[in-house]
Amino acid sequence: MDKLRLRFEKTGRAVYISHLDLMRTMQRAFSRAGLALKYSEGFNPHPLLSILLPLPVGMGSVCELMDFRLREETDLAVLPERLTAVLPEGIRVTEAYEQKRKSVDLKWLAVEGIFAYDTRDAGQMARELEFFFAQEAISVLRKTKRGMGQSNIRPAIREINFRPEEGQVRLYAVLSAQEPTLNPELLAEALRQLEQALAPDFARFTRLETYDAQMQIYR
Amino acid sequence: MDKRLERILPKVQKPARYVGGEYNQIIKDKSAVELRLAFCFPDTYEIGMSNLGMSILYHVMNSLDFVWCERVFAPWGDMYTEMKKAGLPLYALESGDSLSEFDALAFSVGYEMAYTTVLDMLDMAGLPLRSADRPALPPLVFAGGTAAVNPEPMAPFMDLFVIGEGEEMNNELLCLLRQAKREGWSKRDFLRQAAQIQGVYVPSLYEPVYGADGALLSVQRQEGAPERVTKRIVQDFDAAPYPVKPIVPSTEVVHDRVSLELFRGCVRGCRFCQAGYVYRPIRAKKPETLIRQGIEALKNTGCEDVTLLSLSSSDYRHLGELCDGLLDYCESRSIGLSLPSLRADNFSMELMEKLQKVRKSGLTFAVEGGSQRLRDAINKNVTEEDLLHTCRIAFEGGWNSVKLYYMLGLPTETDEDILGIAEMANQVLHCWRQYARNKNRGVKITISTSCFIPKPHSPFQWEAQVSIEEYLRRVNLLRSAITARNVTYNWHDAETSLIEAVLSRGDRRVADVIEEVWRRGGRLDAWSDYFSFGRWTEAFKVCGLDPAFYANREIPADAVLPWDIIDVGVRKEHLLREREKCYVSQLSPDCRKQCAACGAARLLKEGRCDG
Structure with missing residues (x-):
């Protein structure tokens, strides 16, 4: 088979x-x-x-x-x-x-993330995170095939929102899975590089669902 | 999962080795068991998970329904640092619970260089290092394994030692510990009772007495303590428990395959070899048992390889039958079969062809000595003719890589013997030129030497180790004698060998040195990444002990030895006889040709030694 x-x-x-x-x-x-x-x-x-x-x-x-x-x-x-x-x-x-379906048809990934804030106010963090990721360009220094380079990760984020919880912020995002691939870890890395005040004390992510270019569930 | 651990894991290399959760791990309800046992291996996950003894005893101890035995390994340096930073104590892999919640810590100590790691794991568990500083019971802290045949260097740290094979003894001990816990015995009462179990050595019941010259004079024992502790063996090895559902690591480990143990003990009696004496008497499994267990374990693990373990696999009486039976199952499933310890003398073409069907690897021979005279002196019954004959078959069969292992510093060794090693490498090279089927692929001959270490309970236990300077002189002599381009020479570091010799023949005072080394940051000393000779020499100085006293001194034959308290079965007279034969380069026939009445057979209640 x-x-x-x-x-x-x-x-x-x-x-x-x-x-x-x-x-x-x-x-x-x-x-x-x-x-x-x-x-x-x-x-x-x-x-x-x-x-x-x-x-x-x-x-x-x-x-x-x-x-x-x-x-x-x-x-x-x-x-x-x-x-x-x-x-x-x-x-x-x-x-x-x-x-x-061919594997190249897989385009978007829905992910859930937890940003832990041990001492900061989660509500305030959530609001500021929304604001930060609403920017038109987010340029991050990252490892690429050609060594370290700046790249704008914003176009790879189709959707992102934040919800405050006890001591942490829960995020939901739809990210580009291929061409380009956006590792969700770069969401936290962007904060570490560009907005230290928002950088979480710890971040972890879970992939939830796969989609094609038309945002139909991909199987 | 502990929040601290979750935050550490992204920062360390290969985090999978620190989380457990592997297939076939044993999970029990902790509220439903009476004893929780942390089975500690004082080395990394990758080494410990490759250890068959660990796997056997994990399943044996978990077969008691009132016990939950979990695994604990030593974290690598990066993880160690992160755990210290986060204040995270050592925890067990199955439950993730801190070791402070456990009733017993059992250490499996196979080699002496792991001693500092044992102390480090005790400390990471939040326990005082010395038994005397842990008055309460639980926890019970004990150790077993090959290194325990001389328990003295670690004696002050352990509540007790289990000497010999643990399949039956460990569970007897755990039953007693359950009773003690139920009835609230004091630690002292428990230890006195435990000392009555055959194979259990309780060091606090014995007090060594030293003479003015520093040598051990006698040992005073408390009332009720046995005069000598006789090691335990499994009487019916064929029926011994074997884990057919071993844990399958989710990450790469050193030996990631099904291991079948053909027999325990060895018929050969190489005079330097501790294992050849302390695992006697010889007891084998039936080939049908091994085939059944192998197939079952392969089915339950999905492993791609199966290997045969023993001290000298070609001495297994039913090797052909066993290989045929296993290959019947393996070949159609692309499962590899390997045989790690073959002897050059009875290696057969037929056997090689069988193994070759699935996969072809390099050939390794432990030749040990560079001349026939020396090999006779150490009773390594291999001739140059055997070796070259085997190499010829191998080269004709398409092999093109041969590794030859030797020891330098063996008793009676001369420069001539050392030069003989280089000569033998040339002979092997010549053999390849003559007989290789395909010379285009070239040949690789590797010579490795290690430094002879006198080991307790071997005929050479009284012998002196050569000094580091002398070992290096011999290394350089050999180095300059090896000229062929295809021959590579590797030699084992001399400093580690010196420390290993001290720890092997150490008495109870050496414990202070081990503790001092640990206090200075020593752990994972079996790894060259972490071993620091300077740390050891400093510690000896601080403790007022001379490493040469333990390593480089010939011990008088009538001296009281720190490990005399342990009876491994083989009698001292036999060891002395074998040692005398060394000086006249006289071979002893292997056990099957003629029983030398070494004494180990008296450990068998019924049945006979398979020697």
Whole structure:
């Protein structure tokens, strides 16, 4: 069976599993579930697994997508359950299906973030954060393929809003997933570079949903 | 998750090793267990998770439903610094709970260089280092592992030691600890009772007496304490618990594969080798047991590799049958089978072909000595002919990388023996030129030398280690003798070997040095990244002890040894006999040719030594 796609969650302690380690973890989980993955041909065969948008270490997600191929026909309806049963704590497969859409069609990612403020007023922070991210351009010094460079992250933010909570601000944002890729961590990094007074004491993010260019849910 | 921990993790390398949550970890309801045990490995996650003994005992102790045994490893330097900064105490991986909530801390100590890390973990757990400064029970702090065959250097820090194999002993101890906790025993009462369990050594019941020259004169023991502590063994090894559902690390560790233990003990009796003596008597598993356990563990882990463990795998009687059985399962699933410790003398073409079917790796031989005379003296029963014959088969079979391991500073070693190492490398190179199937790929011959360390309970336990200067002179002699471009020479650092020798043969006074090194920032001393020789020499000075007394002195054969209290089965007379044979370069036949009546078999209640 070719062109299969898996949708899974990576939360809790599993957020610290790196992309490379996750590939091996998935490969082993398939093996434990008795599902034979197809391997590449050639001198050094490897299982044909690919994760659409590698997740940074430390970030959670409830909308990860992974393409794979199986050697044998399998009932996709029960596959999520079979895999989840043999995965580490925090990784849960929610869906397995034949993929219809190319990975390049994935354009936007909805993310949730927590900005912790240990001593500052969350209400005030939320208001000022809205103001900060409403600017027309937010130029951040970041690592690019060609070394360090300034880049404007604002066009990659389609939507962003902030809600104050006890000791923290919860944000919801829709960010560009590909071309360009905006790592949500850059939202906090922008504050550290440009507006120290708003820089959170700690930030963490969770991916919520994937969308195409027309903001239709992408699967 | 602890908020402090959550904030630290993004700052450290490979955070996955600090959070637990792996597949097959054991989670219990902490309110439903009576004892919480922190199973501490005094090294990093990557090393500890590669340790089969740790995995076996984790499952053995968790098989008691009133116990929840969790894992604790030593954090790497970056994590250590962040934890200190955040005031985060050491915690266990499964629950994330701080070690202060635990009833017992059990340390698995396989090598002496981990001693400072043991102290550091105690400190990170918020506990006083010395047993005498921890009057309350719980917590109980104890240690086991190979290094415990000479428990004295760590004696003041531990409430007790478990000597030998822990499969049965640990759970007996935990049952007693449960009773003590239920009935509110004092620590002193508990320790007196615990000392009655075979294999348990309670150092506070013994008091060493030293002579004016600094040598150990005698040991005074309190009433009720056994005269000697006899190590425990698993009587029926074939039926011994084996973890068929081991934890699968979610991040890369050193040995990330299924490990099958073929047998315990060794039939060879190399005279420098502690493991060859302290793991006796020889007990093997049946091939069908191993095949069954291997397949089950592969299914439960999804691992891509399985490896066979023992002190000398080619001495396993059913190796062919075992490999065939495993390969039947592995080949169709692209699972690799590897065999780490082969001897050059009975390495067969057939076996090599079998392993080659799946994956081909380099060949490694522990030759140990550079001349036949020296190899005979240390009872390393390998001839140059064997080695070259094996290399020929290997080169014809397409291998092109050979590693040869040697020791420098062995008793009776001469410069001639050392030059013999270089000569042997040339012979191997010549062999390659003659027989290699494909010379275009070149050949890589690696010579590695380490410094001989006299180890307790081995026939060389009385021998002196050569000084650092002398070791380096021998290294340079060999270095200048190796001229071929294809031969690489690596040598092990001499300073670590000196400290390891001191800790191996140390008495109770060495504990002060270990503590002083830790106070000066020593931890993770098994890593060259952290080992500081200067810190150790300073600590010796401060404590008024001379490392040479422990490492570079030949101990009189009739001296009282700090580890005499421990009976590993093999009798001292046997060790002395073997040592005498060294001086006349006389080989001892392996146990299967002729039983040397070493004494270990008396530990077996029934059944016989498989030697």
